Amino acid sequence: MTLPRSYRQPGVVLTDHHFTVPLDHDRPDGERIELYAREVVANDKDPERLPWLLYLEGGPGFGARRFTGRQAWLERALADYRVLLLDQRGTGRSTPLNRQTLPALGTPEQQADHLAHFRGDSIVRDAEAIRPALTGGAPWTVLGQSFGGFCATHYLSTAPGGLTAALITGGLPSLDATATEVYEAAYPRIEHKNLAHYARYPMDVERARRIAAHLAERPAELPGGHRLTVEAFQSLGLVLGAGDGSHQLHYLLEDAFVTTPAGPALSDAFLERVRTHLSFAGHPLYALLHEAIYAQDPAVPTAWAAERVRAGQPRFDAAKTLAGDDPLLFTGETIHPWHFTTDPALIPLRETADVMASRTGWQPLYDPARLAANEVPVAAAVYHDDMYVDTAHSLTTARAIRGLRTWVTDEFEHDGVRAGGPRVLDRLLSLVRDEV
Incomplete structure (x- = not known):
């Protein structure tokens, strides 16, 4: 000592x-x-x-x-x-x-x-x-x-x-509760927070859809090498669990675009603010261990529980949303395999994350x-x-x-x-x- x-x-x-x-x-x-x-x-x-x-x-x-x-x-x-x-x-x-x-x-x-x-x-x-x-x-x-x-x-x-x-x-x-059960309970709560946000800020429905549609065609490169995909953009919903989170998200969305000689583009200021919200550089263990904190059965791996459960939640599917008229739903406290392909702080740890997701032998907590x-x-x-x-x-x-x-x-x-x-x-x- x-x-x-x-x-x-x-x-x-x-x-x-x-x-x-x-x-x-x-x-x-x-x-x-x-x-x-x-x-x-x-x-x-x-x-x-x-x-x-x-x-x-x-x-x-x-x-x-x-x-x-x-x-x-x-x-x-x-x-x-x-x-x-x-x-x-x-x-x-x-x-x-x-x-x-x-x-x-x-x-x-x-x-x-x-x-x-x-x-x-x-x-x-x-x-x-x-x-x-x-x-x-x-x-x-x-x-x-x-x-x-x-x-x-x-x-x-x-x-x-x-x-x-x-x-x-x-x-x-x-x-x-298993990790799967935790996320089965989580997605309805996340959807509720989204709908409450759009009820407060109805103008954000079109703003979020416009940004997602832009990213679906042209994923953006953030400062520092972070790749902003539609799924990464949706993960900004993590802020909706904080007391001022809905307001933060609104201010983030309100001036996302600028007019350039080549047409509308996501502004540097918007991309930088998004990067500060999305980067795991300061807390990579959050991504690596998040599902493991729910693992208590020695025989059962977490197996990317949030991603598996999301597959059964069509309202969170951005492609389906953009093909219709529904509001884009942001996700919440969920970690997905694509986090380890879009964030420079996590990309070198992708194989490790896969091993963690398939790991067994966890003990009751x-x-x-x-x-x-x-x-x-x-x-x-x-x-x-x-x-x-x-x-x-x-x-x-x-x-x-x-x-x-x-x-x-x-x-x-x-x-x-x-x-x-x-x-x-x-x-x-x-x-x-x-x-x-």
């Missing part, structure tokens, strides 16, 4: 922490990887007198958010806690995995073997490995956003003794019996119209975890802890403390 180093931002003191942990916690003498975490403490607090709160970011594949001062939910957390922002293994400064680093591990099969150790089960074991060095062995509170909530649910299943409380925002997973006997205070924000995590799945899981208290709300979308952070976190803390 590297000695911590502290520095300041407005209102807070930050401390960098570095750790080494086993790649495979079942082989503690084998290969080791580095973890990074940033501690945040209010500058008017004595850290030694504060309990710890571990934050697990959504994803998979995203490092912990880089806050400046006391932004978003952090403001509320710092009133009571010493906060640890963990870059989960493979992300941020924690031995990052991407097109530049993965080839050093060998063949696509060897890369996939390595990646199998980057799901929620390994992340929780990392947390338990570093907790004694930080807390002296005392348990801590965990705050899990989205995929971070999946990790928190695994924590409750396997190491509840390490927790004083668990706070989950938009991240109560199904305990037993949740223990229903242990969750049914849970004694850790747990509170979860369940967003009533969440595009990313199925509300029915979340509520079924909520009933399966003993003592869990839910706050079901339609005030926020999936990003509620960011958009309304202090309020959301305050409500969850009140629930686990039996103050409401």
Whole structure:
């Protein structure tokens, strides 16, 4: 463990922490990887007198958010806690995995073997490995956003003794749904978000169809070499799950074309904005691991579940849409084989992605019996119209975890802890403390 180093931002003191942990916690003498975490403490607090709160970011594949001062939910957390922002293994400064680093591990099969150790089960074991060095062995509170909530649910299943409380925002997973079942539930929600967007912005129906028709004839080259196909354009629907996502999409579509000597063309400004939304350069593990986070049957591969389910959803077929008069439907939190042929950050990893999709031997991530006997205070924000995590799945899981208290709300979308952070976190803390 590297000695911590502290520095300041407005209102807070930050401390960098570095750790080494086993790649495979079942082989503690084998290969080791580095973890990074940033501690945040209010500058008017004595850290030694504060309990710890571990934050697990959504994803998979995203490092912990880089806050400046006391932004978003952090403001509320710092009133009571010493906060640890963990870059989960493979992300941020924690031995990052991407097109530049993965080839050093060998063949696509060897890369996939390595990646199998980057799901929620390994992340929780990392947390338990570093907790004694930080807390002296005392348990801590965990705050899990989205995929971070999946990790928190695994924590409750396997190491509840390490927790004083668990706070989950938009991240109560199904305990037993397959990847196929997850996407069968997802596409109707995605369609609903599309129709709500077009009801708000009816002028976008024609704009989206015009852009898709243009791309069907002439796929565009984005800055940096990203290839914009119709399917890639449809994947901009990922933003519709955020509180301001519909507005973002509208502003993106409203000035897509410019007039050139050769006729109408997609503008450089539009293409650059699209690139920033579509690129996986900053989070390639999101694409590589996304379906694996739902894999729990040792005999069943994920087998490109989102792509298979989409094939049975003709309303998402752009060619059929453009041949008729229906609105173009954008897709959501779905990963497809073509992502690995259009994005320069993913193209070198196509074979690895195929191996991951065909992989078997996945182990269950949740223990229903242990969750049914849970004694850790747990509170979860369940967003009533969440595009990313199925509300029915979340509520079924909520009933399966003993003592869990839910706050079901339609005030926020999936990003509620960011958009309304202090309020959301305050409500969850009140629930686990039996103050409401």
